[in-house]
Structure formats: structure tokens, C-alpha cells
Amino acid sequence: MIVPFAPAAFPRLDDAVVSAFHQTLSGRLLRPGNEGYDAARAVFNAMIDRRPALIIRPADAEDVRRAVDFAREHGFALAVKGGGHNVAGTAVCDGGLMLDLSAMRTVSVDPARRIAVADPGLLLGDLDRATQAHGLATPLGVVSVTGIAGLTLGGGLGWLNGKHGLACDNLLAADVVTADGELRQASNDENPDLYWAIRGGSGNFGVVTSFTYRLHPVGPVLAGGLAFPPERAREALRFYHEFTADCPEELSTTAGLGMDAVGRPTVAVGACWSGPLDAGERALRPLRAFGPVEDGIAPMAYGALQAANDAGFPPGRRHYWKSSWLIDLGEDAVDVLLRFAAEKPSTATGIGLQRMHGAAARVDPAATAFPHRRAQHELLILAQWDDPAESDRHVGWARAFFEAIRPFAARGVYVNDLGGEGADRVREAYGANYGRLAAVKAKYDPTNFFRLNQNIQPAA
Ligand SMILES: Cc1cc2nc3c(=O)[nH]c(=O)nc-3n(C[C@H](O)[C@H](O)[C@H](O)COP(=O)(O)OP(=O)(O)OC[C@H]3O[C@@H](n4cnc5c(N)ncnc54)[C@H](O)[C@@H]3O)c2cc1C
Incomplete structure (x- = not known):
């Protein structure tokens, strides 16, 4: 559950108190109307428009400590912004104190x-x-x-x-x-x-x-995309699932579903081989043998691969996401995926199946708080658009898609791709580790001071 900060509870700010606090900081303090305030409160998802009473841009850990003390002592809710990319917009709050960490970048x-x-x-x-x-x-x-x-x-x-x-x-x-x-x-x-x-x-x-x-x-990688012909979209998706079920650990992949000019669903595969390049060419052979119509896989610097998707996610767009884990990709699930790909509300909107496998899947689910440890695809239904008048259409498509795929999905959701979807989904995000997390929360944060997040309630 993302706990909203109730407007009725906004504490009043005494200017002298704020000034005295400001004097203790090495970094900046911004209030509504100050230059930089609007840029600092902006987050990646333009659906989120919140106005903190104070924004602190700490210079160092000591500033962070002071801000936490100040917020706690004066009854402010605290939102924490790292890169500001979370789709739920938990990095910013209305009326509380926001910590904008963007100046801490060493x-x-x-x-x-x-x-x-x-x-x-x-x-x-x-x-x-x-x-x-x-x-x-x-x-x-x-x-x-x-x-x-x-x-x-x-x-x-x-x-x-x-x-x-x-x-x-x-x-x-x-x-x-x-x-x-x-x-x-x-x-x-x-x-x-x-x-x-x-x-x-x-x-x-x-x-x-x-x-x-x-x-x-991590040296140069063998990476890029393969696009498959629309008439073989179903086959390509089934093949992708089988291929990735036992591909080498050095090869991590994604599949993206789109739509061609005449409304047919399309499938493209993204791949990154991070081992010796000649072995990568061998590992990729089955994918290439399947008959892509475009083949953009080539050796490249790892940094270039990391930036290759950036243009598809410019800041300032509206976002609405739904996510789940797919362990299998049976015929019925593929039907749903292809049907909703062909009904995508815009070309900017994406449908991604990011493969989790190998070292990430092998970790004991109780060894870290991240509970979803198995080989599977993370399905991300990623609606993005510019025009506020189109919000209902995009949100409606994503919700209908999610409901249709739900019967084929595992229980659970990746916390970083979760929107404001209620307490049950938050529990699903932490899965079997929720109880232990609640106990650790009770030890380090018994009053639930850090609550503007996908919130874990402290154990009683
Ligand atoms: C375009 C795009 C691509 C993405 N691709 C991937 C991907 O490939 N793989 C993947 O795993 N995820 C991906 N994500 C999801 C991403 O992991 C989340 O959006 C994540 O929250 C981003 O971190 P941030 O610091 O930018 O978030 P913010 O919005 O700044 O913060 C989100 C929350 O994290 C917490 N937080 C942030 N900083 C701190 C801190 N220093 N201390 C304590 N808590 C903190 C706070 O609770 C905050 O509310 C992507 C997201 C976007 C928008």
C-alpha cells in the first residue's frame, strides 16, 4: 500500500524554525516559489504532480541525518528521491518533506x-x-x-x-x-x-x-535486437520461451511485442551475451536460425548497450504500468499477449518480457528480501503517452490486458514496477518474505516513519 500523506495532517512551518534548520545544512533547501523547486519535485512519471512543503537537497550523509531528524521531530512525512524513476511516484509527496538526493553523485x-x-x-x-x-x-x-x-x-x-x-x-x-x-x-x-x-x-x-x-x-558484449516476421509472431513467442528456458547464463534476453503498420502483432527479441564473443555467436545461432527479418546483434561496448533503450523513455510522459511474473508461456497466455499487442493504444506503449534466469534465479528466496527467485519472464505492460486527454484509453487498455493475463501469471509482482495498486499487491511484491520484513521494520522503524513507499507495516 502506498500510504497517502493526509493533507489535514500538514504541520505548519515556522519561518524561523526552517531558517535555523537551513543554517545546519551544507546542501540546499527549497520551498515553493524558490528557483529549482519545480525541477526538484518533478519525477519521471508525468501523472504525478505533488508539492512538498520543503525539499532538501543534501550534500552528504550528515545532511540526510539532519533532514530525517527534522522531519521526525516536526511531524513531516518524508519522501526520498533517488533518480525519481519509480512509476508510482513515491519519490515525491504533497505537503511533506522531500529528500532529493541528486546532488550526492560521487x-x-x-x-x-x-x-x-x-x-x-x-x-x-x-x-x-x-x-x-x-x-x-x-x-x-x-x-x-x-x-x-x-x-x-x-x-x-x-x-x-x-x-x-x-x-x-x-x-x-x-x-x-x-x-x-x-x-x-x-x-x-x-x-x-x-x-x-x-x-x-x-x-x-x-x-x-x-x-x-x-x-x-565485463568487456564488449554481443548484443542488439532481432525482429521476427509478423506472420510468425505466435511461433516466435513460443520459440523464445523454449530457447530461453535453457540458454546459457551469459545470455540474457527480453522479448518485446509490438504492432506493424497494418495492425498485426510483432515479436522482437533483445539479447546480451556477456561471455567470450565467439561462444556468443554459437549461443545465438538457434535464434538466428529461426529466421529474423532484421538482425541488429553485433559486438558493442557494454555502456553503449546500456544507453541503447534510453530514447524510448523520454522524461515528461505519462505512464501507467502493470506487471506480473510469467513462468510458462502456454498457448492461451500467448493468445492474450498477441491480442493486446495488436490493440496497443500507441507506438510509445510497450509490452516487455524480461527474462530472469541463471544466477538471479538460483538464489535462495529467503537469502535476500527479494522473494521471486525462479526462472521466469517479467511481463511489463507499459503504457506511455503525452496527451492527458488520452489517459483513460491507455489506462483502460493496460488494466484490461492485466486482467486477461492474470489467470496465467504467478502470484507476485516486482516491487519496482508496481504502481499504487493496494495492500494485497504490496504483499505479493514481498511475497513469503513479508513477515520477516515486517519484523525488521519493527526493529528499525517501529513508527513507520518511512511510509511513502510500497509500504511494509511494522510487525506488532
Ligand atoms: C525507463 C525505466 C526503465 C526501467 N528499467 C528497469 C530495469 O531494466 N530493471 C529494473 O529492475 N527496473 C527498471 N525500472 C524500474 C526501476 O527499478 C524503478 O523505477 C526504481 O524505483 C528506480 O529507482 P529511482 O532511484 O530512480 O527511483 P525513485 O523514484 O527516486 O525512488 C523510488 C523509491 O525508492 C526508494 N528510494 C530511492 N532512493 C532511496 C535511498 N537512497 N534510500 C532509501 N530509499 C530510496 C524510496 O522509497 C522511493 O520512493 C525502470 C524504470 C524506468 C522508469
């Missing part, structure tokens, strides 16, 4: 130890550039402008998931400002329960001010 890479220490305002591209300078990378997502913070805390599914797992699986340690204003370390050795919870438990446990990632050698 990264240091230790190539000898293969670790990166990253600030929470970094975007994926920032981190990839810093690590790729040493021929290294940590698994992240597939659009380079997304924030590392929200992505990592909710899981983080991308092109390296088969070989190296999710982003959260590669999080070695973090610094977290908890609800009492303490800056704590979370790792296997320090506060291991907190460390467990932030790897999938999203923003429920505090503000992460530093992420330490494990890095892997």
Missing part, C-alpha cells in the same frame, strides 16, 4: 578489489561509465537514466542477471540513515538483518547514503 572504483562505492543520486549511466573505465560493471537495469538507489533496493533486473544476478545480489554493503537519525552500516558483518532487508525491501528501512557494489569484468 562514485569511486577500486579495480584491484573489484568494488565500487556509489552515492545514492547516481543514475545507472554514471555508475556504468565509472566502472567500465576499468573494464568492470555491476548488474543494473536496461535504461541508463534510471536511478541506482530505488533500482537496487527493490531488486534490479538487467542484462547481466543470468551471469551475475540482480543489482541487490551484488550489494556488498550500504550506509543507511534509519528513522532514529543514526547512520548505520549494513553488511554481512554489521546489522545483517538490515542488510538482508534492503536487498529487495525497497525504501522501507531508511535512507541509503552509500552503496558498495561487487564488480565483474
Whole structure:
């Protein structure tokens, strides 16, 4: 459940109190009307338009600590913005205090130890550039402008998931400002329960001010897309499912469903091979033998692949998403997918099947807070449009699609792709780990101070 911040509860702000607080900060404080206020409160999804009473743009962890103390002591709800990409818009609130972490954007890479220490305002591209300078990378997502913070805390599914797992699986340690204003370390050795919870438990446990990632050698990859003929769309989708069921871990894939000029559903496959290139050519042979009409797979720099999808997701568009996990792709499920692909309300709208497999799927579901550990496709029904007058049409299509595919989907949803869909869906996002998460929440945040998120209620 995303807990709305009730307008009746807005505390009144005394100017002298705010000024005194401002004096304690190294970073910026913005109020409505200040230059930069509107840019800071903007998030990726243009459906979200909220006006915090105060925006703090911390310079460092000490500013974050002070802001948490201030919000708690003055009864403000606190929203936390990393990259601002979450579709539910939980990074911004009406009337409360917003922490905009965008000025905390430093990264240091230790190539000898293969670790990166990253600030929470970094975007994926920032981190990839810093690590790729040493021929290294940590698994992240597939659009380079997304924030590392929200992505990592909710899981983080991308092109390296088969070989190296999710982003959260590669999080070695973090610094977290908890609800009492303490800056704590979370790792296997320090506060291991907190460390467990932030790897999938999203923003429920505090503000992460530093992420330490494990890095892997990632050289040029063999990557790109294959488009299949519309008349073979059904066959292509079934083949894709069978092919990915036992493809090598170095090969991570997505399938995208579209519509051609005459309204027929189309299937395209995106692939990234992250092992030796000649072995990749062999691994891709079956996909190519299936007979694509376009073949854009070629060796490329990993950073170029990471930015290859960016143009499809410009800022300022309206978004409405529905997501679920598909373990199987039987004939009936394929029927639904193809039917709704042919009824897509716009070309900007997408239908994606991102494959989770290999290292990401192998982790014990209880080993981290991210519970959905099995080989499966993450179906993302991603409606995006510009004109507010078209909202009903797009939202209606996504909802109808979701209801139709639901009987074929596993129970559960990826927390990072969840909108404001109610308490049952939030429980599904944390799955079998909800009870343990609620117990950790009760220890570190017993009053549910961090509640503007996909919220876990502290255990009684
Ligand atoms: C275009 C696009 C592409 C995407 N592609 C992928 C993908 O390939 N793989 C994937 O796994 N996901 C993907 N996502 C989903 C993405 O993981 C989520 O949107 C994620 O929330 C983005 O992180 P953010 O920091 O930008 O989020 P924000 O909107 O800034 O934050 C979301 C929530 O995370 C929490 N949070 C953020 N920063 C902190 C912090 N420092 N400390 C504590 N809590 C914090 C807060 O609760 C906040 O409400 C994509 C999203 C978009 C819009």
C-alpha cells in the first residue's frame, strides 16, 4: 500500500524554525516559489504532480541525518528521491518533506578489489561509465537514466542477471540513515538483518547514503535486437520461451511485442551475451536460425548497450504500468499477449518480457528480501503517452490486458514496477518474505516513519 500523506495532517512551518534548520545544512533547501523547486519535485512519471512543503537537497550523509531528524521531530512525512524513476511516484509527496538526493553523485572504483562505492543520486549511466573505465560493471537495469538507489533496493533486473544476478545480489554493503537519525552500516558483518532487508525491501528501512557494489569484468558484449516476421509472431513467442528456458547464463534476453503498420502483432527479441564473443555467436545461432527479418546483434561496448533503450523513455510522459511474473508461456497466455499487442493504444506503449534466469534465479528466496527467485519472464505492460486527454484509453487498455493475463501469471509482482495498486499487491511484491520484513521494520522503524513507499507495516 502506498500510504497517502493526509493533507489535514500538514504541520505548519515556522519561518524561523526552517531558517535555523537551513543554517545546519551544507546542501540546499527549497520551498515553493524558490528557483529549482519545480525541477526538484518533478519525477519521471508525468501523472504525478505533488508539492512538498520543503525539499532538501543534501550534500552528504550528515545532511540526510539532519533532514530525517527534522522531519521526525516536526511531524513531516518524508519522501526520498533517488533518480525519481519509480512509476508510482513515491519519490515525491504533497505537503511533506522531500529528500532529493541528486546532488550526492560521487562514485569511486577500486579495480584491484573489484568494488565500487556509489552515492545514492547516481543514475545507472554514471555508475556504468565509472566502472567500465576499468573494464568492470555491476548488474543494473536496461535504461541508463534510471536511478541506482530505488533500482537496487527493490531488486534490479538487467542484462547481466543470468551471469551475475540482480543489482541487490551484488550489494556488498550500504550506509543507511534509519528513522532514529543514526547512520548505520549494513553488511554481512554489521546489522545483517538490515542488510538482508534492503536487498529487495525497497525504501522501507531508511535512507541509503552509500552503496558498495561487487564488480565483474565485463568487456564488449554481443548484443542488439532481432525482429521476427509478423506472420510468425505466435511461433516466435513460443520459440523464445523454449530457447530461453535453457540458454546459457551469459545470455540474457527480453522479448518485446509490438504492432506493424497494418495492425498485426510483432515479436522482437533483445539479447546480451556477456561471455567470450565467439561462444556468443554459437549461443545465438538457434535464434538466428529461426529466421529474423532484421538482425541488429553485433559486438558493442557494454555502456553503449546500456544507453541503447534510453530514447524510448523520454522524461515528461505519462505512464501507467502493470506487471506480473510469467513462468510458462502456454498457448492461451500467448493468445492474450498477441491480442493486446495488436490493440496497443500507441507506438510509445510497450509490452516487455524480461527474462530472469541463471544466477538471479538460483538464489535462495529467503537469502535476500527479494522473494521471486525462479526462472521466469517479467511481463511489463507499459503504457506511455503525452496527451492527458488520452489517459483513460491507455489506462483502460493496460488494466484490461492485466486482467486477461492474470489467470496465467504467478502470484507476485516486482516491487519496482508496481504502481499504487493496494495492500494485497504490496504483499505479493514481498511475497513469503513479508513477515520477516515486517519484523525488521519493527526493529528499525517501529513508527513507520518511512511510509511513502510500497509500504511494509511494522510487525506488532
Ligand atoms: C525507463 C525505466 C526503465 C526501467 N528499467 C528497469 C530495469 O531494466 N530493471 C529494473 O529492475 N527496473 C527498471 N525500472 C524500474 C526501476 O527499478 C524503478 O523505477 C526504481 O524505483 C528506480 O529507482 P529511482 O532511484 O530512480 O527511483 P525513485 O523514484 O527516486 O525512488 C523510488 C523509491 O525508492 C526508494 N528510494 C530511492 N532512493 C532511496 C535511498 N537512497 N534510500 C532509501 N530509499 C530510496 C524510496 O522509497 C522511493 O520512493 C525502470 C524504470 C524506468 C522508469
